[in-house]
Amino acid sequence: MTPPASAPVLDIHDMTVAYHRKPVLWDIDLTLDAPSLVGIIGPNGAGKSTLIKAVLGLVPLATGDVRVFGKPVERQRLAIGYVPQRESVDWDFPASVLDVVLMGTYGQLGFLRRPGRRERQWALACLEHVGLADLAQRQIGQLSGGQQQRTFLARALAQRAQIYLMDEPMAGVDAATERVVFDLLRELRADGKTVLVVHHDLRTVPEYFERVVMLNMRLVATGPVETTFTAENLHKTYGGRLPILEAAGEALRRQERSE
């Protein structure tokens, strides 16, 4: 299961994605050599979600290819964890919180095998990790937004992946959930995992991430936060949108203070 040290964690080469002949992402080249916490930022419509969906094979590539630990994504399914946007499913579906987290173990189980006691205990441990163990038997529709988000995080944890892709896990959640997500990112990183997070709050970028991918239909810049998350690159990514740049400016000032 442990990948060879030589292959990059993620290698995106010459990726272009188009919806109905309208390009959404152009010529993306992106290589992550070592495990890292990566924030993907950019204005609305910049293709942030599309980037991770393209990596996951959920949207077709017009050109290019993606490799995870040196192999095509289709052959690395068990190494990849996914946290979709919360709104992507119907929460009135007849399932309990534990049912949903157990879905994370399905990939390892394969066809026909049912989740057993071992999977159950593991799923409960994952729920414990995001602070939802008490609600394991709840119907998922009875959860608050933040709790639903954490259920998805627990499901991703249950996948025991090496690389996680998360689509706005901190959008519209309460402070406690944001804290849970943040702590989880740190723990995953400490375990040698790689996490790519579509993120919208520029103020927290320096605090949360080691590297940034700055995106606006094309790759504007990528690299360590200290050298890449600069006023110049932000301007290139967001153009002259003042409120966003002000928020970013605040983040930059904080970053400078902490150095």
Place this chain on the structure above:
Amino acid sequence: MNLVPSYNTLIVLAGTSLLGAGAGLAGCFAMLRRQALLGDALAHAGLPGLCLAFWLWGERSLPVLLLGALVSGIAGIMAIAAIGRFTRVKQDAAIGIVLSTFFGAGMVLSRMIQNRVSSGSRAGLDSYNLGKTAGMISTDVYLIGGIALVALIMIVALYKEFKLVSFDPAFARVQGWPATALDLLLTLLVAIMVVIGLPAVGVVLMAAMLILPAAAARFWTDRLGVMLVLSALIGAGIGGLGTLASAQFSLSPAGPVIVLVGTAAFTVSLLIAPRRGVVARVLAETAYHRRLDEQKVLAGLREAEGDEPLAVELPPWRFAATAGRGARRRRAALQRLMVQGFVRPILGGGFSLLPSGQQRADLVERGRKLWVALLLRYPELAHGYAELDAETIDDLLPAKIVAELEADMASAAPEWSP
């Protein structure tokens, strides 16, 4: 009245029950994947294929006719998918267009056939519009039973895969499941179920057989497994009951009767199911408001009495004299509290808490403080304990958290002790 069913009735009964069970199983997935209308489109789109098969094959051979219906039904679904994919027409419009076009074509075809063939088999095709259960023979029942059994085995074997792909197809694909194939398999299951139901229930009403049991079952449970079992049972029940009722009251064809029995099952579920049912919701709402009113009155009396254990006269305006709905509800609450022995009236006006009322008021007070402490310490937990009530907070919160909150309260408000 003939209470002992004949052999023929038994055959039909077995057929409609098995059909109901199979449609109930397939319908759960159709409904959860928001494809309920697709079943309707399928049934209508099956008619031209059925007619063509009748024309080409000549005489009535059920498997061939059904195969024809299946092929044109699937062609209809593919037409809907194609319209959605290559044009800007939305799915509901596409379903409407395809459904009526195919049905119209089927009607024209059936007229053309009936004008050509001898009058003896004229009724053959018309019966597919509303179904003709009475014509069912034992081989039909074997066919229906066989397909229902295959559906059951498939759902048992692929339960986890079907559940995943119905809930979150993108996640299924990320895990490497052949989500598209699983999706097609489920759609095919629905298509086959709809098609074998055509002779019995008919093109027009088959969608109801698919949707009603699943929609009724959803009211009773929050678990997919339970929902599937219930839906199959409800489907079998309405198929059987509808057939019996139609035989008993000489209402033929049985299809519409079966659908009406299904509607009754759905309506009953909608009304009386615990928690999700309308009655349960209204009752819970009313009970909740009553409790809230009682708690307010108890708290008001407790506050008026202060820490004095003795009865203190309550200014009568507090509950009695103010006008409006709120005052009426508080008066009603006060009356209930008196009947239950929590409060007694005092001579000369006013009310006083009895010892049991004092106890309950203390409980309410403590619950409220715990609630506030919970909100302060775990603001994000509040939603998860939505059904918490000041009086039941102790039972519903884990003991660990209650102890923690009590510690919080002790440090924040040293004057308060339980």
